[in-house]
Amino acid sequence: MKERVLTGDRITGKLHLGHYVGSLKNRVELQQRYESFIMLADVQALTTHFDQPQLIKDNLRKVALDYLAVGIDPDQSTLFVQSMIPEIAELTVYFSMFVTVNSLRHNPTIKTEAKERGYKEMYYGFLGYPVSQSADIAFCKATLIPVGEDQIPHIEQTRKIVRRFNDLYAPVLVEPRALVGERLEGLDGNSKMSKSMGNAIYLDSSPGEVEEKIKKAKTDPSRIHKHDPGHPDICPIYGYHCAFRPESKQDIYEQCSRGRIGCADCKKLATGAMNELLEPIRERRRQYEGQPKRIDELLVSGTDKARAIAKETMLEVREAMSIRY
Numbered sequence: 001m002k003e004r005v006l007t008g009d010r011i012t013g014k015l016h017l018g019h020y021v022g023s024l025k026n027r028v029e030l031q032q033r034y035e036s037f038i039m040l041a042d043v044q045a046l047t048t049h050f051d052q053p054q055l056i057k058d059n060l061r062k063v064a065l066d067y068l069a070v071g072i073d074p075d076q077s078t079l080f081v082q083s084m085i086p087e088i089a090e091l092t093v094y095f096s097m098f099v100t101v102n103s104l105r106h107n108p109t110i111k112t113e114a115k116e117r118g119y120k121e122m123y124y125g126f127l128g129y130p131v132s133q134s135a136d137i138a139f140c141k142a143t144l145i146p147v148g149e150d151q152i153p154h155i156e157q158t159r160k161i162v163r164r165f166n167d168l169y170a171p172v173l174v175e176p177r178a179l180v181g182e183r184l185e186g187l188d189g190n191s192k193m194s195k196s197m198g199n200a201i202y203l204d205s206s207p208g209e210v211e212e213k214i215k216k217a218k219t220d221p222s223r224i225h226k227h228d229p230g231h232p233d234i235c236p237i238y239g240y241h242c243a244f245r246p247e248s249k250q251d252i253y254e255q256c257s258r259g260r261i262g263c264a265d266c267k268k269l270a271t272g273a274m275n276e277l278l279e280p281i282r283e284r285r286r287q288y289e290g291q292p293k294r295i296d297e298l299l300v301s302g303t304d305k306a307r308a309i310a311k312e313t314m315l316e317v318r319e320a321m322s323i324r325y
């Protein structure tokens with residue numbers, strides 16, 4: 001039997017190149033070798049957007065379309081909707097019995113996210129979403145989780161929860177390991193491309209939109225003239241060369257450092273590489289866009305498959321916990 005991979009995204013907005021570099025690229029590569037599950041995390045989206053349910057509903061198909069457009073093959077990967085697997089909520093409740101509030105409060109990703117969102121007080125659901133995420137992983141006994149580096153504490157928390165469950169009751173769950181993707185800088189030079197920071201290039205961008213955004217992107221501010229020596233390490237455009245033209249990154253580094261390339265020319269090269277990457281994604285998007293019914297069918301059949309696995313796991317879980325009556 002193939003090992004299982006579980007990934008997913010909070011469906012609060014369409015996906016961007018940061019998602020691609022951080023996780024989607026790995027998911028496409030892994031789907032041939034692993035049994036791959038991809039979750040549209042609508043419940044997790046509610047932990048931060050409980051007052052905007054329509055936004056989450058609107059994004060369900062958009063994110064599914066993004067997945068298919070980047071090359072997630074529905075014959076190889078199972079797409080499913082989190083809220084349609086009630087067993088995940090049940091498992092979350094069982095896990096929450098032995099996870100301390102302090103361990104959640106000290107989770108560095110929760111702390112950073114709460115700060116970024118300006119939370120003075122944390123909602124119970126938000127504070128507990130790493131527990132729910134552990135249930136997402138555990139229900140399908142996934143062993144490999146492609147994530148961005150900010151998710152590493154959550155995978156660690158999952159490993160602890162699984163170990164604790166197995167020690168307390170019976171060894172029915174599986175400890176996962178993280179496969180950490182690269183991080184892509186934002187157009188504003190922030191260390192992370194993110195929708196909430198407004199510094200992202202979306203996967204559905206047209207060639208012109210990519211060009212416009214890159215034109216306005218931040219560069220090394222100390223470069224006034226074309227021949228001024230630059231500092232590629234502090235320039236997001238250099239990061240894009242590394243991500244999308246890795247064969248030329250050394251060359252760009254030297255040309256920038258020695259003042260032998262202007263930022264406009266450097267940006268054109270990065271734009272060309274990004275548009276080259278996005279072109280087949282646009283083509284697949286066009287194919288699926290005309291088939292909304294097919295997307296719905298894929299989500300229904302994928303959710304049925306995931307639910308059948310969840311039901312099996314929960315029989316084992318309840319048996320282990322002596323609550324299978």
Ligand code: SF4
Pocket residue numbers: 219220223230231232235236237238252256257261262263264266267
């Ligand atoms: Fe950035 Fe390229 Fe300009 Fe150097 S030449 S500062 S890497 S845009």
